[in-house]
Amino acid sequence: MEIASNENLLKNFYFRKARKHKLRVKFRIMLVLFILPASSIIFLLFFNSSEYDVAANQRSLLGILFDLVILVYVLFIYLTRVKQLLPKSSYIELNQENHKEIWNICNEIIEKLDLSKLKLKIYYIKTNDIEAHITLEKGVVHLFLSRALISHSHHYPKELESILGHEFGHIVQGDSKLFLITKKAFRLPIFLNNMRLCFGIFLALLLFLFSPRQMEPALSIIVISLIYRRIYTGFNRLRKESEFLADLCSLIIIEKSEIIKIVNDYIPESNSPNYPSKKERLKSIELFKRVLLKDK
Numbered sequence: 001m002e003i004a005s006n007e008n009l010l011k012n013f014y015f016r017k018a019r020k021h022k023l024r025v026k027f028r029i030m031l032v033l034f035i036l037p038a039s040s041i042i043f044l045l046f047f048n049s050s051e052y053d054v055a056a057n058q059r060s061l062l063g064i065l066f067d068l069v070i071l072v073y074v075l076f077i078y079l080t081r082v083k084q085l086l087p088k089s090s091y092i093e094l095n096q097e098n099h100k101e102i103w104n105i106c107n108e109i110i111e112k113l114d115l116s117k118l119k120l121k122i123y124y125i126k127t128n129d130i131e132a133h134i135t136l137e138k139g140v141v142h143l144f145l146s147r148a149l150i151s152h153s154h155h156y157p158k159e160l161e162s163i164l165g166h167e168f169g170h171i172v173q174g175d176s177k178l179f180l181i182t183k184k185a186f187r188l189p190i191f192l193n194n195m196r197l198c199f200g201i202f203l204a205l206l207l208f209l210f211s212p213r214q215m216e217p218a219l220s221i222i223v224i225s226l227i228y229r230r231i232y233t234g235f236n237r238l239r240k241e242s243e244f245l246a247d248l249c250s251l252i253i254i255e256k257s258e259i260i261k262i263v264n265d266y267i268p269e270s271n272s273p274n275y276p277s278k279k280e281r282l283k284s285i286e287l288f289k290r291v292l293l294k295d296k
């Protein structure tokens with residue numbers, strides 16, 4: 001691509017964006033794992049039931065306990081960590097001798113992205129879709145490549161290179177924990193929170209019809225549920241952003257990157273709340289390309 005002419009400038013453009021993204025991820029994880037539980041605990045500690053309506057207080061205490069249980073659950077998943085991302089069944093480590101080409105491509109990308117401090121392990125997963133996953137744990141990058149991708153790459157090395165450019169972007173962007181949280185930890189909490197929201201709305205309607213002066217507890221349930229919803233959807237937004245930025249990484253780091261072709265050919269037209277669709281990714285790549293051309 002002609003935009004690769006001023007490499008350092010482009011790299012810095014990407015690194016700046018990646019750094020901001022990383023901070024946003026960190027802050028949001030802090031918020032969910034520490035700030036929210038801490039504020040709930042403080043509230044519980046300083047709670048004085050004698051001063052207010054006891055029944056209403058019990059209800060709000062129950063609500064806070066409910067959120068604490070959810071947060072403990074998220075924390076548990078978060079702490080039990082990375083390899084959970086993949087089905088444990090089937091991955092085999094790939095050594096350097098038998099897979100020189102793959103290792104060479106990885107090492108080149110690692111150097112370009114200044115990730116040389118990290119150790120790399122590559123695994124082969126026995127699936128027939130073209131797919132790749134990456135995680136970072138305790139200074140070791142774990143890269144998982146599917147059987148289909150590896151055999152495909154013998155004929156189309158440039159495509160593998162472009163995909164790996166994207167994957168290592170996730171390492172620069174500090175996305176490992178984000179993957180974990182959006183993939184596993186939040187499914188149940190989001191479901192429970194939505195149930196609570198429905199309950200709150202139902203209760204509000206009932207109270208509105210029969211006892212409009214006592215609507216306060218129902219409204220507080222709705223407000224709390226909406227706040228939590230906002231926090232969870234924030235993670236989904238970040239998750240999408242992580243894909244857009246990883247595409248940008250491939251575009252900048254890999255000379256003549258084929259990331260557009262890859263998104264076109266292998267990304268399903270999905271409607272997942274936390275994973276961008278093919279259309280969204282292509283649009284984001286187009287936008288980045290326009291900005292990069294302007295910046296040149």
Ligand SMILES: [Zn+2]
Pocket residue numbers: 166167170242243246
């Ligand atoms: Zn990705």
